[in-house]
Amino acid sequence: MNDFLTIIGAGLAGSEAAWQAAERGIPVVLHEMRSVSRTAAHKTNNCAELVCSNSLGNNLPHSAPFILKEELRKFNSIVISSGDNNSVPAGSALAVDRDLFAKEITEKISSHPLITLKREEIVEIPEEGPVIIATGPLTSPKLSEEISRLIGQEYLYFYDALSPIVDANSIDYDIAFFASRYGKGGADYLNCPMDEKQYYDFIRELNAAEKVPMATFEKPVYFEGCMPIEVLAERGPKTLAFGPLKPVGLPDPRTGKIAFAVVQLRKENKESSAYNLVGFQTKLTYPEQKRIVRLIPGLEQAEFFRFGAIHRNTFINTPEILNNELELKTRPGVYFAGQITGVEGYVESASMGLLASLSAVAKIMGKNYSPPPRDTALGALINYLTTSSKKNFQPMNINFGLFWVKEMKIRDKKERNQKIALNALEQIKKWREGLKDSIGSAA
Numbered sequence: 001m002n003d004f005l006t007i008i009g010a011g012l013a014g015s016e017a018a019w020q021a022a023e024r025g026i027p028v029v030l031h032e033m034r035s036v037s038r039t040a041a042h043k044t045n046n047c048a049e050l051v052c053s054n055s056l057g058n059n060l061p062h063s064a065p066f067i068l069k070e071e072l073r074k075f076n077s078i079v080i081s082s083g084d085n086n087s088v089p090a091g092s093a094l095a096v097d098r099d100l101f102a103k104e105i106t107e108k109i110s111s112h113p114l115i116t117l118k119r120e121e122i123v124e125i126p127e128e129g130p131v132i133i134a135t136g137p138l139t140s141p142k143l144s145e146e147i148s149r150l151i152g153q154e155y156l157y158f159y160d161a162l163s164p165i166v167d168a169n170s171i172d173y174d175i176a177f178f179a180s181r182y183g184k185g186g187a188d189y190l191n192c193p194m195d196e197k198q199y200y201d202f203i204r205e206l207n208a209a210e211k212v213p214m215a216t217f218e219k220p221v222y223f224e225g226c227m228p229i230e231v232l233a234e235r236g237p238k239t240l241a242f243g244p245l246k247p248v249g250l251p252d253p254r255t256g257k258i259a260f261a262v263v264q265l266r267k268e269n270k271e272s273s274a275y276n277l278v279g280f281q282t283k284l285t286y287p288e289q290k291r292i293v294r295l296i297p298g299l300e301q302a303e304f305f306r307f308g309a310i311h312r313n314t315f316i317n318t319p320e321i322l323n324n325e326l327e328l329k330t331r332p333g334v335y336f337a338g339q340i341t342g343v344e345g346y347v348e349s350a351s352m353g354l355l356a357s358l359s360a361v362a363k364i365m366g367k368n369y370s371p372p373p374r375d376t377a378l379g380a381l382i383n384y385l386t387t388s389s390k391k392n393f394q395p396m397n398i399n400f401g402l403f404w405v406k407e408m409k410i411r412d413k414k415e416r417n418q419k420i421a422l423n424a425l426e427q428i429k430k431w432r433e434g435l436k437d438s439i440g441s442a443a
């Protein structure tokens with residue numbers, strides 16, 4: 001094993017990973033292909049370029065994205081400190097001047113005495129580890145092939161087809177009922193019944209709703225099972241009622257009657273604190289998703305943990321192939337970090353860079369490492385990535401539905417979230433102190 005760390009990709013995750021290792025005294029060789037080869041979305045050669053929005057997400061105290069950023073601040077994250085240094089006014093969000101942000105990171109990375117930034121496209125994964133693969137949703141095609149070979153073709157995906165996820169506390173249980181189709185396998189699904197008028201009103205509004213156009217490099221090639229609901233609705237007014245909204249085998253246990261159509265919701269976690277709308281992958285704009293989903297009986301007050309989306313995104317089946325240190329189960333020493341692991345978002349990607357780096361650094365130093373506790377934002381993400389269903393694994397951003405929460409009898413949402421936030425920050429401090437004793441800290 002090498003006494004230095006190899007990292008492929010100097011995006012959000014790769015830059016964070018390089019910084020964390022180098023600040024702990026470990027030499028890093030960081031490979032970045034931009035300047036010799038391009039991606040379809042990046043426009044500059046800067047490290048950590050933000051490809052789309054300039055927002056690092058909600059910064060409102062006690063929101064889930066805030067907790068994640070705050071935890072990263074405790075590790076002197078290069079991504080968050082450069083975000084804070086180059087912020088622009090954006091209400092409750094941490095938005096940044098994207099050029100200054102990326103320039104600061106590029107400058108810090110390229111002038112660090114322990115980081116060698118090599119401008120080249122990597123097409124083969126180095127034999128000798130540790131190596132972190134942080135090549136993002138737009139991993140170059142040749143390296144994608146190599147990753148496929150390494151992990152098995154069936155574990156690498158190229159599209160996200162995400163359904164919205166709603167807060168269980170916001171569902172009206174006087175309308176929604178628990179049942180499985182034909183009573184098979186226990187009452188695992190929540191079902192929102194629609195009568196004929198409600199269904200056709202819903203279809204009319206869905207057809208008229210505003211959709212996000214596909215970027216030119218996002219070829220609209222859908223797998224039949226991942227069709228957006230609005231595309232299905234365009235095929236004919238009854239298509240959804242015979243497809244994902246079919247009511248057969250789902251009589252309402254309270255009346256014994258079968259509705260005209262049924263929207264099914266599936267549990268998103270063991271705690272049943274979040275539900276996803278089955279088959280509801282969509283390209284509607286976020287405000288329209290809110291409006292359309294709230295037309296469904298039982299979801300009139302729905303609060304969203306995640307909106308639906310469909311976009312080009314290379315990611316791996318993390319629960320199947322990585323352990324909770326983000327290391328390949330079949331080839332120790334090979335780590336993955338960033339969006340390719342199945343997290344969504346700039347800050348989530350940087351977070352996985354931090355965690356993969358800490359684990360790889362501990363390996364190089366011959367020290368023990370264990371992942372952050374589940375009641376922290378970092379731990380909640382790792383837990384999601386590594387214990388989710390292997391069959392239905394889908395990318396995820398940070399949200400309260402992922403946190404492990406001790407039995408809490410607080411109904412007020414704000415108060416509850418404050419408690420979760422305070423606890424998370426306390427736990428992450430303890431975890432950081434433990435790590436500091438073994439592998440040191442970032443200055």
Ligand SMILES: Cc1cc2nc3c(=O)[nH]c(=O)nc-3n(C[C@H](O)[C@H](O)[C@H](O)COP(=O)(O)OP(=O)(O)OC[C@H]3O[C@@H](n4cnc5c(N)ncnc54)[C@H](O)[C@@H]3O)c2cc1C
Pocket residue numbers: 008009010011012013014031032033034038039041042048049050051052053054055120121122123134135136137138139140143215312313337338339340344345346347349350
């Ligand atoms: C079009 C698009 C828009 C997005 N918009 C947003 C948004 O608005 N907000 C948000 O929070 N998230 C957004 N995301 C999701 C995600 O947060 C970003 O993609 C984020 O940059 C992911 O971080 P990363 O470090 O995993 O990958 P990246 O930041 O993409 O970094 C990967 C790096 O690896 C390099 N690389 C690729 N292949 C090779 C190779 N073979 N050899 C060497 N280097 C290589 C790339 O050039 C790149 O610099 C978007 C994603 C896409 C694709």
